[in-house]
Amino acid sequence: MLTLYDLTGGAGQILRHLGGAAGVRQDAARVIGRVEPCDDRWRLAGAGARMREALAVVPAGSAGPPGELTAALRKLAGRGVAAVALATGDGGAVPEEERVAAAAHAAGLPVLVPVSPCGAAELQALVLRRLAGVLREGVEQRDRLLRLSARLERQGEDPGRLLRLLADECGARVRLIGPGPGPGSGPGTRKREEEWEELDGHGRLLDRVRDGRAHAAALTAGERHVLLHATGAEAPHPVLAAVRSEPWPPRLRDLVALSAGQLGLLRHPLERRAAGRRLRRTEMALRVSILQYLMVGGVAAAVRAAEPLAPGVLTADGGRLAVVECAAAEDRAGVARECEEAVGKRALVVLCPADDRHVIVVLPEPSGAGPESGADPDPGPELGSAAPLAFVVRAPGRVAGVSGPEPWSRAARAYESAFRALATARQTPERITVHTGGTPLAALLPAAAGQWARALLEPLERLPAEQRDQLVHTTRLALGYGTAFAARLVGVDRTTAGKRLSLVMRQAGLDRGRLADRAVLELAFRLGEHPRAPEEPGEPGEPGEPGGGPPRLRPLLLGSGPARQQAERFLEPLDTATRDLLAAWIAADGAVGRTAAGLGMHRNSCSQRLDRAGAALGRPLTQPGAGCHDVLWALVLTGGLPVEILHDPVAGDPRPG
Structure with missing residues (x-):
């Protein structure tokens, strides 16, 4: 919607206050949502109907009813008119300008005249075009903001880009202030990063919004016009703060309120994703710990740690270890997920702590299920429980080495066998082999x-x-x-x-x-x-x-x-x-x-x-x-x-x- 500032200020000014309107309250934030024509006696059509947020356009040459001008202006104000615009016609002059200005002052209703001479119809058309442009711009702004918000939600990004867009659209300084204690939290409270110098002296109001005692607040201090909005559903709230050096028009107020809602919606997926990442990192660290227990012979500790995470994997008396080598510059976490999908819950998949390209898969299998380690293996040994990994290594650049069955107490030896099998796997079309290696010296x-x-x-x-x-x-x-x-x-x-x-x-x-x-x-x-x-x-x-x-x-x-x-x-x-x-x-x-x-x-x-x-x-x-x-x-x-x-x-x- 329009405000008086949109019509009377800036490069696109089309109206001015009558004669400077000395003494008349020039409220630049008054909203203009519609344009209504008056007759030559300054009366609106539809007697008694409310004309909220209307700009009443008076025909050129009409000075109003003699002796009743103030009363006419008060009636207009009573019906919800925000301001009156006087058409000037070709002459560009307002009859009895001083009397009209005095009546405007007495009624407390702004009276405006065009910057350039124009009739009532032309003036009405100018204001309507300006109103349509503002409405269209507001819709486009909301559309840009909602589209960006949806993109950030899909991509799981932080709201920084949304805040920058809001600042550009509003011509304002914008910041999301965290939920920690602010400058009004009492003596001795340490200032935090979230505090903002723009709110110096207004910490108590910020605390009210942050604590949930008020959902939104606005204040004006000198040339600072500040809007505060709580985001999220639970207190203490992060607070969206926006500051302009000019009054906030309704469309920009609405845009800030909409942004606060979108930030609240974005916050929960981001928190869930962050919690999911933390959980995944913790889980992978636990998997590495289980592998390390096995490598140093701590089988009992490994079984206790693994049972809640991978039930039954280490309760077998032994199994195989497979080492999957990722392609150069490949996302190892993605390869680990593919391994998990291939073997299901029947194995423990670990990101190797020693080699950044390796994924280790611990596969349960009784030690008697394959050829005895150290003896001459049968020709073409089977992959056994590692067979599903053959599908994983079909991707270019990947190879896998697999050990023979070993008791868990010899996991380090199984790892060595799988590690050595990688060299053979690189030379085979299948790109996955079980370690044979010939009979060792021992x-x-x-x-x-x-x-x-x-x-x-x-x-x-x-x-x-x-x-x-x-x-x-x-x-x-x-x-x-x-x-x-x-x-x-x-x-x-x-x-x-x-x-x-x-x-x-x-x-x-x-x-x-x-x-x-x-x-x-x-x-x-x-x-x-x-x-x-x-x-x-x-x-x-x-x-x-x-x-x-x-x-x-x-x-x-x-x-x-x-x-x-x-x-x-x-x-x-x-x-x-x-x-x-x-x-x-x-x-x-x-x-x-x-x-x-x-x-x-x-x-x-x-x-x-x-x-x-x-x-x-x-x-x-x-x-x-x-x-x-x-x-x-x-x-x-x-x-x-x-x-x-x-x-x-x-x-x-x-x-x-």
Whole structure:
């Protein structure tokens, strides 16, 4: 709707107050909602009918009934007329202007005249066009605001854009003031970010709206015209505050009120989405904690934590672990949701804490359901409970590795199997494989090797059981993937993981800084898990060394024909020069810079050759972990490295220099 300001102010002014109208109240906020013509005696049609918010247009040349002008104006005011406009005709003059101005002052009703001369019909048309334009603009403003509000609701965005649009539409300063205590909350109250300097001195009014004692309020202080609206259904309310330097016309007041309602509607979906995101983050953190419990052998704690979240998943005696690798730059959370849809409630899906592209799926399956780990697997092993993941990896760039069935107490070993299967999966059309990997060295050594491993690890038995389990599981992961990766996987910092590794190696009489010593310790752990190969005639047996002592590592290795044969097959893709490079690299404890310096080549060239060798062997050699150990054992067994590189604390051998 129009106001007197829309007609008498700004660049589009078409009316002015009669003769300055000294003494007459010039209420610029008076609303004009309709235009009604008068006769030459200043009377409206329809005697007695209310003409609320009307602008009465008087014909040109009419000075009103003599002696009754004030009474006529009062009658118009009594029927709801907001103002009177006098047409001036071609002459542009108002008859008896002083008498009309005096009557307007006495009646308290604004009397206006056109800025440019015009007749009654033309004046009425001008005002109606202006009224239609304002109504059209108001509809367009409401439409823009509602459309933006609907878009923000669909997209789940905060209301910042809505506030900026409201400020532009109203030519005002706009802010959503939070529900905390405001400037009028009493002495000693700390001012908050939500307070606004525009409301200085009006904190009590703000508090009334915020607390729900008033739904809306308006105030004028100097050149500030302030509107306050509560948003939302529950107190304390966020308050929409809008300030203009000019009075608020009704259409803009309505726009502010509409915006307050939309903000209230937007607030609840946003809060629900925020709560949903917090719940999802909490749930994923719990899933990571369950995985970390499994990785460090805390099966009982993992079962207790998992049962409310994924009932029945960990109550089986064991299962498989699958590692799904996302495509580059892919949304991992979206892939996790796809995994959940594929496996339903029969598995636990976890965002890997160690690798930002991996999703880990814990799938229950009795450990007897598949081939025994460590034994030669059947050709083409089945995916078992991981079969639904085949649909997930159909998307370009994704691969998945799956372990064989393992008891939950060996979840770390299952993870290692799944992790290694990724390399094979990248080379297969199906892009998902179960780890086969060939028979590990620990399964090829004679039974006496288990006696050696027990002797090496015996000092760990003197540690408290809970501490020992934590140390051993962290150490095994650190040996397999490096301390940084293992730390993220079990939920500790890198320093803590390194300290645990160092402590276990010291207890075993080994040096963490030597690659060969780390390989010896990992072999000892593996020997406690794998079934022994049948002994060949003449191989060391259970009695151990003469005199009843435990057997020694070096004779066990050199006396195993199957282990030597497998080592030859493992190194078969490499030429002699590459084997010599790997031997120098192992002797330098895996330090690329030292290896390059010893061979007289550039560091980058050395690193590239190691990468090519690792690709040929299917092992990541430039990353710390079990791949380096596999190369060391193969070189020792085939004579590429002297067996003396191995330090055996059980045999009391002197530490290599």
